[in-house]
Amino acid sequence: MKTTLGIDLGTTKVAAVLLREDHTTSAVASMAHEAALSAEPGGAEQNVEKIFDCVAALLARLPAAELQNLSAIGVTGQMHSVLLGGPQGITPLITWQDHRCGEERLRRFHQRSGLSLREGFGGATLARLAEAGKLDDCTFAAPLADYLVARLTGSSRILSDPTHAASWGLYDAAAGEWNFAAAEALGIPRTLLPELRPCGSAAGNVSPEAAGRFGLKAGTPVIVAIGDNQASILSSGENPEEKLHLTLGTGAQLSLVTDNPPEQCSERIEARPFPGGRTLLVAAPLCGGAAFAWLADTVNTFRKELGEPELPRGELLDRLDALALAELRRGEPELTVTPNFLGERWNPALRGEVSGLTLTNATPGSLGAALALGIVRNLKAGFAPELIAGKREVIGSGNAVRLLKSIQWAIRHEFGLPLRLPDTREEAATGAALLAQN
CATH class of the missing domain: 3.30.420.40 (ATPase, nucleotide binding domain)
Incomplete structure (x- = not known):
């Protein structure tokens, strides 16, 4: 063979x-x-x-x-x-x-x-x-x-x-x-x-x-x-035009294949060549999985400066993910996190924001839930609804999608589509x- x-x-x-x-x-x-x-x-x-x-x-x-x-x-x-x-x-x-x-x-x-x-x-x-x-x-x-x-x-x-x-x-x-x-x-x-x-x-x-x-x-x-x-999209199987392709690694990408790209796209969207003479429309924020890791690193920074021992990063991410998922299942968080921590290619001056703060809602779970939703919404924001309409599923890849249940929940919630994590790695x-x- x-x-x-x-x-x-x-x-x-x-x-x-x-x-x-x-x-x-x-x-x-x-x-x-x-x-x-x-x-x-x-x-x-x-x-x-x-x-x-x-x-x-x-x-x-x-x-x-x-x-x-x-x-x-x-x-x-x-x-x-x-x-x-x-x-x-x-x-x-x-x-x-x-x-x-x-x-x-x-x-x-x-x-x-x-x-x-x-x-x-x-x-x-x-x-x-x-x-x-x-x-x-x-x-x-x-x-x-x-x-x-x-x-x-x-x-x-x-x-x-x-x-x-x-x-x-x-x-x-x-x-x-x-x-x-x-x-x-x-x-x-x-x-x-x-x-x-x-x-x-x-x-x-x-x-x-x-x-x-x-x-x-x-x-x-x-x-x-x-x-x-x-290359990542080619690995997802037949009929890629019927799917949304969402990757969260160091950066982030939401991609869809089309035979008929719109004449004009949002400044957030790039039109890239795709094999077979087709077009790939891509939103590629600079901060993807690293945005969720920011929360864990911030918690450890607080602990360190308060004289407490830092927690292992992997363990802390798991705990924050569990708290965020529990919060999401209770309903929409009051907080909003916009994860433009590194700016964006279409606007390098952008910075991240946390809004909706009260005296009581800045809990690790609320921040994690708002961050999970913010990461997915940041990917989705540039796509016109008609481009997403008719898609059958979201193909997820990257460690942040595979490992973080709160991110998986946010993807299903925001797109109203099933999320598939292929067995294929790399x-x-x-x-x-x-x-x-x-």
Whole structure:
């Protein structure tokens, strides 16, 4: 039976899945890469080689015989990220969490290019670096997953698909190509931008050098990388257009697939390419599962400053979740929590709010209940009701959905739909492996 390998390069971990052609999984593994680097204020950078070393260590955990008999390899990874290469080697990866542009600079970029670039997008990062004269010695720019594909195949060319191109904010969906005029207006040389290929295209074959480093068989076909948002949805099964796809990890995403996107969407919603010529509408708040963790961390901060021992974070999250669920079952909390703690891409100046406070209602359970509802409502807010109408279920993924019963309750309550938590773990890696089967 043919087997494909899916590799996911996430913000905090790498994951790998071996998937048989009947869509059953033969092996799954994941590992925190701990590749974060110290950066200047607002910066978010990672050590690329450390991530790739982690990939090699992770693949060593999988059955060697299956790795030597793969029909193809699919790759996915964190979107929006960018690294640069040139005669001096490669730079650190600048991730989607980078906030070094600022509102004034983003406004200037918009005036020059006509594009509404958002903080953390690769296009905004490249424009910032261009202003500082830091692109002069560079010969290519790449998302992390696309760079891994180049390393696997031993290619000097960076190949990208529309999902990653759109995540940089420089993609012209109507033309199916980079918006070269906007890039040049921002000082980004067109020669830096990857060559675009359709979703699921062949990128090349594993090189002998990469085979030795990653424990793979030389000559194994490798597919052009796909964005992790789209890969996760591919793993959810048939008819994705009938479902809402809600992920709560470090960040958050609510996505739906459509053949007929509206001409105009809320500023909260991004329209992203999806395999098969379809469109993925996405709300992607910057603070997802981390918003609920904020409550646990705040409780521990209070305890510490009052001279009390801190509680283990996992235990505290479980207790707060139980209190929040009990509160939700009693009815709508008086409190309202708006979890824009990190700002939002569409408005970086936003901050979180707690309202409806009285002298008696600021209990851990009430705060937890209001926070669970606030997280889900923040995801839902940008979607017109007609876009959600007719959906049959919500597909949930990410640890915050799987582990927090209060979040599950809030999802069912807000959407009025059943919530399904697939048995499949490492959804993005699974989606990449599925794409490699086609």
